[in-house]
Amino acid sequence: MGHDHGHEHGHEHGEKECTHDSHGHKHDEKECTHDHSHEHSHVHGEDCTHDHSHEHSHVHGEDCDTCGPKVTSADDVADVEVPEWKKKALAANADATAAPFGMNWGTEATVSATDASKKVEESHSHTHDHGHSHEHLEHPGKFDERPTANVGNRDYEERRFTVGLGGPVGSGKTALLLALCRKLRERMSVAAVTNDIFTREDCEFLTRNEALPTHRITAVETGGCPHAAIREDISANLTACERLTASIDDLDIILLESGGDNLAANFSPELADFTLYVIDVAGGDKVPRKGGPSVTQSDVLVINKTDLAEAVGASLEVMARDSKRMRGDGPTVFCQARENLGLGVDDVIDHILRAWSKATGKSIP
Template identity: 45%
Template structure:
């Protein structure tokens, strides 16, 4: 059968069949190796590649809605693309397409083989290829947002896939969740406490939840968000723009929230907090 009869598949309608997609030499940093490889090789060098921003968090906290909010807030000034990682369906991609916040072609769904955390952590290949396709098909893009399939508190993005990541919780999930910690809550670039408008209905003290989160994060950024609260949306918007500016100037370094949250080791001297981010942190032999 001649290749000319081949049409693009239903799952990738905007891919041009036969279009070169694996350039042998490609000046864009990270186009083949991902942010991790470039952050070490091209540290502090300005880049024009799109910022890849991950959005993770448990099922139902409003990740897709948060992405729609970002698209609404920044769609007029930034060139955006979105990749979703649904577990069972392309529900999230369809939700975002139907939200009308972005051209439908700029929203792609990636299957994860029932392993949403694998697709963002230990084998990011499918998402990297999708990001490269999106960046090629709509070049140049400023921001590619990658939504993880809703998982649990342990799922975080690998710096090999994203340059920065947002971890999302919501007040309806319980005011105590921020205290439970975990790599995403503790060490994502930004923690969003979502749906603050629901707090009165679910008996959650937002200020307390944000304070717990800030304590767990050693004062890394936290935004208490409601899509109906313009001030909070403006706060989110300026965070994204700050990271993008820092990324473009070459100052931003992708951080790994790690599989482990910073944790306390008791010893005869009283103990110490151990964060796993220093080189060689895993060389020691104590049991966790």
């Protein structure tokens, strides 16, 4: 194999002889030629070590035992003998919907196995098969700079005042939604929308627990990242809310629960007039200080499952301090959504009703 390296390097020579040309060195073994400019470390013999730093490009011939047969596209796989793992990598790459072996594109482990493989930029902005992008955020967000709904121009006859509930998986969003439904239904006309990826699980939970009459509860199956359905493409949720508004004459308010997602998954102001973000103590007292638009810019941050603080070693004082630091004047409510219809739920309801009254001009019931 013949290699032609153009680079400068330093040598430490021991007892054995090692000779190098400062512009290159050649090793003849097999009929494969590589032109390298890359970072590597060579050991020649036992007593000669070289450290090289340079970029590289490869040109592969057909007779390189190291690289295998030349393959330029997924179509070539059928014409040459290549390892099964390369076939899978090429097929996954050509499909462009998933990285091979269950990994993610843009990592060193999934860079292409051959010249034909597609390179993906390592970036916070990337697209998925459901057609949305993940924007790069420069800072965790500020409460007083949060995007707000244009309530002055909202047509509440077309879609009633909508409260968005977001939060990570397992934080207690659905338990809080159940508690809100049970308390608010005594004071006003309520409907609920749930979001799941491929099921109607949360809708069925509300129905089994008689949160509301069944015609007042509907489900959206997002089929992808939950935040896409509440921010980038809100059409399915808008349609669900508008249908509930049209079918329930006296409807006052819609409670819309997002599927579980991350700390950046906030609602579009075109969908939610008021937002709650639910985190839980079991996630650790570090969560508020991690920030993210949902933590810093939700209208109310709800810290749920406070009864578990001692069990998981979390400090409610630390969470209160960090919430204040991250949210400024933004309200934070500590809550036990499942305990006796919810410790702290009344405080959440007070925030909701004040916002509802201000937006609609109606008196708080």
